[in-house]
Structure formats: structure tokens, C-alpha cells
Amino acid sequence: MASSEEDGSSNGSVEEKENGKKRSLGALATAWLIFYNIAMTAGWLVLGIAMARFYIQRGTHRGLFRSVQKILKFFQTFALLEVVHCAVVHTSVLVTGVQVSSRIFMVWFIAHSIKQIQNEESVILFLVVWTVTEITRYSFYTFNLLNHLPYFIKWARYNFFIILYPAGVAGELLTIYAALPYVKKTGMYSLRLPNKYNVSFDYYYFLIIVMFSYIPLFPQLYLHMLRQRRKVLHGEVIVEKDD
Numbered sequence: 001m002a003s004s005e006e007d008g009s010s011n012g013s014v015e016e017k018e019n020g021k022k023r024s025l026g027a028l029a030t031a032w033l034i035f036y037n038i039a040m041t042a043g044w045l046v047l048g049i050a051m052a053r054f055y056i057q058r059g060t061h062r063g064l065f066r067s068v069q070k071i072l073k074f075f076q077t078f079a080l081l082e083v084v085h086c087a088v089v090h091t092s093v094l095v096t097g098v099q100v101s102s103r104i105f106m107v108w109f110i111a112h113s114i115k116q117i118q119n120e121e122s123v124i125l126f127l128v129v130w131t132v133t134e135i136t137r138y139s140f141y142t143f144n145l146l147n148h149l150p151y152f153i154k155w156a157r158y159n160f161f162i163i164l165y166p167a168g169v170a171g172e173l174l175t176i177y178a179a180l181p182y183v184k185k186t187g188m189y190s191l192r193l194p195n196k197y198n199v200s201f202d203y204y205y206f207l208i209i210v211m212f213s214y215i216p217l218f219p220q221l222y223l224h225m226l227r228q229r230r231k232v233l234h235g236e237v238i239v240e241k242d243d
Contacts, residue, residue, distance in 0.1 A: 001098075001099070001102055001169065001172075001213075001214060001217045001218060001221060011033055011036065011037055011082060011085055011089075011138070011141045025088065025089065029088050030145060033085065033088070033089075033141070033145055034142060034145045034146065036081065036085075037138045037139075037141040037142040037145065038138075038142050040075060040078070040079070040134065040138040041134075041135060041138040041139045041142060043071065043074070043075035043078075044075060044130075044131055044134040044135045044138065045135055046071060047068055047071045047072060047075065047131055048131040048132070048135060050067065050068045050071060051064060051068055051127065051128070051131065054067050054068070061119070061121065061124045062119045063119070064119075064124060064127075065111060065118040065119070065123055065124070065127070066118060068127075069111075069112065072107060072127070073107055073108070073112070076103055076104060076107050077104060077107075077108075079100050079103065079104075080100055080104070082096050082100055083096055083097050083100060103130070106126070106172055106175070109189070110175060110176060110179055111123055111175065113188065113189075114179045114182050114183065114188075116182050117175060117178045117179050117182065120174070120175060120178050122170075122171045122172075122174035122175040122178060123171070123175050124171075125167060125168075125170065125171030125174070126168050126171030126172050126175065127171075129164045129167050129168035129171060130168065132160065132164060133160065133161070133164050133168070136153070136156045136157055136160055137157065139153055140153050140154065140156075140157040154232070154233075155233070158225075158228065158229040158232050158233050159229070159233075161225050161229075162226075162229075165221075165222055165225065166218075166222070169214060169218055172214075173211055173214060176207050176210065176211055177211065179207065180204060180207060180208070183203055183204045183207060184204045187203075187204075188203060189201075189203035190202050190203045190204065
């Protein structure tokens with residue numbers, strides 16, 4: 001799910017648990033993670049400023065995606081490195097991979113590929129949500145790595161998602177829904193029988209399945225973040241059952 005907020009993530013902890021004990025990351029790994037998170041914070045900040053300036057100058061959201069798409073594509077695709085970071089801080093490759101790839105899917109295989117929907121208000125909605133979320137998230141990781149985490153950044157990290165997460169999911173779902181007629185009409189990314197591979201794939205129905213996948217995933221991830229919020233901000237002891 002593209003708007004999901006991971007906690008603990010593959011970018012932001014100077015220390016990791018190993019056999020019940022905390023082990024500090026090496027200096028080189030820490031330096032790289034600091035550099036990465038600073039770069040990502042700056043990138044999303046530049047994207048946010050570019051969007052704001054475009055709207056102030058034009059007075060409309062039409063054309064905004066096309067204006068900022070290069071910055072968006074670069075920094076969102078660059079986030080693939082977070083999967084590699086899992087080997088350093090030992091977080092879940094599966095969870096991180098799904099979260100990063102779902103964002104890339106929305107950027108490249110929805111918004112980029114289907115130009116007819118680029119001016120949809122839902123596209124601007126998830127772009128704004130992503131931008132605020134990522135500026136907050138990467139700055140949180142940066143200050144956390146530097147061991148100088150301002151309370152406001154911590155507070156923002158565990159409060160903004162309450163509104164941003166549902167808003168981002170709504171933007172993504174509405175964007176995919178808006179794309180369906182164009183996908184069905186053009187048959188893009190679909191493979192029909194007969195063909196030499198003897199397999200078929202319908203991108204239209206695939207997108208419908210993706211939309212329905214939000215139903216079980218969204219409540220679980222949202223409730224997980226609410227539990228983390230209580231744990232981090234209010235010091236509650238949260239006991240989660242193993243699967």
C-alpha cells in the first residue's frame with residue numbers, strides 16, 4: 001500500500017536489536033544513512049516547494065504533475081535503496097519492499113503511464129500527502145540518527161499520519177479508479193490469448209484486485225501505527241501477538 005507508514009524502518013535507527021541486546025551500527029553505515037536521509041528530506045522539500053510555487057503562479061493544479069514529475073520519479077525511485085538498507089539494520093525486506101514498490105507502481109505504472117489522469121485532483125491529493133509524509137519521515141530519521149531528535153519532529157511523525165494516511169489512501173484509490181476506463185479501452189499492459197507464451201494478463205482486472213487489497217491492508221497498518229503512537233508518545237507497553 002503506497003501510503004503506508006512503516007515504524008522502525010530501514011533508515012532511521014542508530015542501534016538495532018540483536019539477540020535481545022542493542023548493537024550500534026558501524027560508523028560508515030551510520031554516515032551513509034545520515035547522508036541518504038538528508039538527501040531524501042531535501043529532495044521531497046524541493047518537490048513540495050516546486051508544487052507550491054506552481055500553484056501560486058498558475059492558480060490551478062492542471063499541469064502540476066507534469067511540472068514536478070522528474071523530481072518525483074527520481075526521489076521515489078531512489079527509495080529502492082531502502083530495500084538494501086534492510087541488510088544493514090535488519091528490518092523486514094518484505095514489508096519495506098512492498099511499501100517502496102507500491103509507491104513506485106503508483107508513480108510509473110499509473111500516473112506516468114496514463115497521461116489522461118495526470119490532472120485529476122486525486123493525483124494532487126496523494127502527491128501532497130506523500131510530500132508532507134516524506135519530509136516528516138526522513139527528517140525524523142535524520143535527527144534520530146544524529147541523536148538530536150526535536151520533540152516536534154517526533155510529535156509530527158506520530159500524529160500527522162492520523163489524517164495523512166487515510167487521505168493518501170483515498171487519493172491513490174481514486175486515481176486508480178479514474179485510470180480504469182483508459183486501461184480498459186486501450187488494453188495497456190495486458191496480454192491476450194492466443195500468444196506464444198500461452199498466458200494471459202489483464203491489467204484492468206489487476207488494478208481492481210489492487211484496489212480491493214486496500215480493504216484488509218489499510219486497517220491493519222493504520223492500527224499498527226496507532227499502537228506505535230501510544231507506545232512512543234505515551235509510553236504504553238504494547239504487546240503484539242506473533243503470527
